[in-house]
Amino acid sequence: QMKKQCDQKLLVRMKTECVPCSLNLKTQCPAGYTKITNGTGIPDCRYYLEIKTHVLSFPGCRHHCMKEFEQPECCEGHWGPDCMGK
Numbered sequence: 001q002m003k004k005q006c007d008q009k010l011l012v013r014m015k016t017e018c019v020p021c022s023l024n025l026k027t028q029c030p031a032g033y034t035k036i037t038n039g040t041g042i043p044d045c046r047y048y049l050e051i052k053t054h055v056l057s058f059p060g061c062r063h064h065c066m067k068e069f070e071q072p073e074c075c076e077g078h079w080g081p082d083c084m085g086k
Helices: 021-026
Strands: 008-015 042-051 054-062 064-071
Touching: 021 054
Parallel strands: none
Antiparallel strands: 008 064, 042 054
């Protein structure tokens, strides 16, 4: 019997919010995501602080996270919700 279901593996990547690097050690990824950076994360962003009438910008860190999930898909020659053959 031929396989009817050929699910596609998808990787979804996201980055956490930019915060001061010293505070980023404890940053967690959202539920279901795996942290793929270590320590204080990657210093590739800026965060902003409002002080009275001024907005100051500081270099910060964020973590990269990823989640793998399977997208249901039918194999070639099959279709529909139940992946029926032709």
